[in-house]
Amino acid sequence: MNTHPLSPPWRGAVLEHESMRKHCSWRAGGAARRYFVPADLADLQTFVAQQEPAAALYVTGLGSNLLVRDGGLAATVVHTHGALSGLQLAGASAPGEMTVEAGVAAPKVARTAARHGLEGAEFLAGIPGTVGGALAMNAGCYGSEIWDHVVAVTTIDAAGILHQRAPADYEVAYRHVRLCAPALAGGLQPLAEWFVAARLRFTPGDGERAGLRIRDLLARRIASQPLQQPNAGSVFRNPPGDHAARLIEAVGLKGQIRGGAQISLRHANFIVNLGSATAADIEDLIAEVQATVAARAGIRLEPEVRIVGDRLQ
Ligand SMILES: Cc1cc2nc3c(=O)[nH]c(=O)nc-3n(C[C@H](O)[C@H](O)[C@H](O)COP(=O)(O)OP(=O)(O)OC[C@H]3O[C@@H](n4cnc5c(N)ncnc54)[C@H](O)[C@@H]3O)c2cc1C
Structure with missing residues (x-):
């Protein structure tokens, strides 16, 4: 993590290659190319106005519904918590x-x-x-x-x-x-x-x-809910008239493990990080749930969590 070498017109901190693992409740995933923590709203305006028109910005809060793939996010992540706090x-x-x-x-x-x-x-x-x-x-x-x-x-x-x-x-x-x-x-x-x-x-x-x-x-x-283990809340949207957790349990996937990620034994619509999960472990488990529920129950579960960035090459 390095601070920006130039002296810019904004007051907040710009970090390079900031690991998003510590900013996402899953405690997994890759780095943001740049990470900006504004001092306040006026500072955010100054920062955004200085960016190239085509620059990719990605605004985040507490990362409680977010997975950044292990290859990282080629964008400037803007962190709002603690900055826009009125x-x-x-x-x-x-x-x-x-x-x-x-x-x-x-x-x-x-x-x-x-x-x-x-x-x-x-x-x-x-x-x-x-x-x-x-x-x-x-x-x-x-x-x-x-x-x-x-x-x-x-x-x-x-x-x-x-x-x-x-x-x-x-x-x-x-x-x-x-x-x-x-x-x-x-x-x-x-x-x-x-x-x-x-x-x-x-x-x-x-x-x-x-x-x-x-x-x-x-x-x-x-x-x-498995609040003692890193998670991102409900992974899938509930399909009309049903519950994703019920479907996942019905197809026998409760407790399923991929690498360091597990479908929670406490709540089947949660995926928990057992300690060493990569974003790929979590995303692979999501794909396994989708394929299994589609094959056995005929329902395509759609993720509620936002997944961004690139897979590791
Ligand atoms: C234990 C647990 C329980 C949960 N329970 C619930 C629940 O009951 N109901 C529920 O709905 N969710 C629940 N969630 C999911 C999550 O907390 C919510 O979706 C929450 O609103 C995400 O806020 P965040 O600040 O963490 O967003 P982030 O995870 O940081 O971002 C989520 C998405 O919102 C976008 N975003 C963030 N801030 C902004 C902004 N200022 N402007 C534009 N886009 C923005 C991001 O770009 C990203 O696409 C739970 C999560 C956990 C871990």
Whole structure:
């Protein structure tokens, strides 16, 4: 890991060939060609604006839904957690609303909401990613999804310009979020955009009751998920009307091992790193599940986790 040799106009740190293993909850995978940790949002704008138009940027949060292949990612990874960290409650002007920057951990939103007498954010307590990652994934559980609570989002484009966007600008579904074409009208090329903040709305109510629900939800997760071993949560989306975990168990793959990766004995839709897993071990296990479930149950399971980068040559 080397710091950038030049003295650039931005304040944050640029690291070269940064191993993504330490930034992904699976604790496996290759390196990012460059890794940028902005000082704050203005610094991120400065950095992005200085990049070549064709430069590949990949924005990440806590890496809790991410696998970088062992050959690495030929892009500049932008790390938001700890950098875009503002959180403000709107107060009397808009009861129940808060503005949260993309790098804030989702559980912090849940705890802050409960502490301020808001209900409805509890589901975020068990999602170990950032608000930006949750917006990108439409993360959710126990019947709630983050986009149910979005009033507006702020994004940054590849030129470093900020945009205010409404939920109507997005196509949002189960673990799916896409900026719609009308938002990009006006003769512009469809630019990539990343989330830098969101205005979220929850329901003014009983904070103590919300706190109890958080405790209950976390207890259920501790009982049902392999939280002692590195993992990335549910690997596959649930197919309509069924559960990926049920299908994986039904075809006899619970406990299956490839190298250092194993289909969790506690929850069959989790793959855990036994200690020495490579990204290839994990991806091979994913492929084995897909092939076996397709052959025996006739269902193609689609990964929920994002897999990026190159395989080792
Ligand atoms: C133990 C465990 C339990 C989990 N439980 C749940 C659950 O109940 N429900 C659920 O939905 N998920 C769950 N997950 C998965 C994961 O926590 C969520 O998908 C989370 O929202 C990912 O956030 P992140 O910051 O870690 O994103 P990352 O893993 O860093 O990134 C995931 C994707 O989002 C993109 N992204 C990240 N930040 C931004 C941004 N600011 N703008 C644009 N794109 C961005 C990345 O490029 C990448 O494609 C779980 C994971 C673990 C490890």
